[in-house]
Amino acid sequence: MSLEKGKEDLKISNEETSEDDSDSESNLVPLFAEDEKDENDDSCDPTNVLHFQNSAETTLYNFRKEWKSELDSRLKESNAISMETKSRHEQLLHDAATKLFLEGVDCERRGDMWEAVRRYMGAVRMVPDIESKLYSEHSSSNLIEPNDCQRSRSRSLYGSHDLEKVLHKRVIERGKFFEPEFADKPCPVALLPVELLSILMRYIVGSELDVHGLELLSMTSIGFYLLARDEELWRAICRRTFGVKYIDSISFATVTNWRQMFITYPHPYLHGVYIGKMTYLRNGEASFQ
Incomplete structure (x- = not known):
């Protein structure tokens, strides 16, 4: 009897335990379940979706x-x-x-x-x-504005801005091409006639067209400056430089100054050094091919 009673008590306790477990399982709520539910509810709202x-x-x-x-x-x-x-x-x-x-x-x-x-x-x-x-x-660093006083003085004395005309007028006023630097010393060049000096200027230029030497000589005095600006001399220089046919084809209406033509027109300079670079193709030896 006692054994059967013990079995019944054990059976009853097991049934109560199973009932308690089922109740507890029904009451358990998983973690974040409520939040997920709220989010699912919010996600269903189209306004919130558009805002997001x-x-x-x-x-x-x-x-x-x-x-x-x-x-x-x-x-x-x-x-x-x-x-x-x-x-x-x-x-x-x-x-x-x-x-x-x-x-x-x-x-x-x-x-x-x-x-x-x-x-x-x-x-x-x-x-x-x-x-x-x-x-x-x-050239830009050497640009110097002319003095207004000297400019007005040149106007009042000579009435011309052309240096060659100014110097020629000064020679006429003084009556001589050359003047000695020191009055007590003689000036042999001043004794020579102008025609002979013009021939000497051609020899100075020479067959090699030493125009650079001619320009240096023109810086020594007024007389040599005027002789170095002779149009016939510069016409001969241009004929030797550019050729007779080219010079004869040029109209005198277009060229008013032969020296200016020599300076402005392109031509090789015969004084100084030329440097250049040349690129060319050369075929290789046929025996190497």
């Missing part, structure tokens, strides 16, 4: 805009740095080419033509148009 999409697009647009502006700023900084580096490099290259070119000029003046050509070529390799740049810089 708009906010996401706005955020993405702002991000792209900031990213693009950051890239643009970095690109500008890199371009500025590269331009500054490039300009600094070009300036250093220009300075080095200028130094070489001026050294070549000094060597040419001293008669060392080989060193002059070597320095000229080095300068041209660095900056191909270094000669024109230096010429423009030198």
Whole structure:
């Protein structure tokens, strides 16, 4: 009897335990279940969905805009740095080419033509148009405004701005082509007639057309300046330089000054040094093929 009673009590306790477990399982709520339920309820609202999409697009647009502006700023900084580096490099290259070119000029003046050509070529390799740049810089730095007082004085005395006419009038007033620098010393050149001096000027130019020497001689005195501006002399120089056919084909209405024509028209200069660069193709040996 006691054994059967014990079995019944155990059965009853097991049934109560199973009932309690079923009740507890029915009362258990999983974690975040209520939140997920609320979110599911909210997601069903179309207004909230549209608002979420708009906010996401706005955020993405702002991000792209900031990213693009950051890239643009970095690109500008890199371009500025590269331009500054490039300009600094070009300036250093220009300075080095200028130094070489001026050294070549000094060597040419001293008669060392080989060193002059070597320095000229080095300068041209660095900056191909270094000669024109230096010429423009030198000419712009040497521009000097004429003095108003001297200009008015020249007008009042001679009434002309042409230097040749002014000097010719001065020679007529003084009655002589040459004047000695010191009055107590003789001037043999002043004793020669003008016709003989004109022939001597042609010999100075010579067959090699030493126009540079002619210009240097014209700087010594008023008389030689006027003789070096003789139109017949410069016409002969132009005939030798450009050719007889070319000179004869030119109308005198277009050419009023033969010296100006010699200066402005392109032609090779026979004094100084020429530098140049030549590129050509050469076929290889047939035996190597």
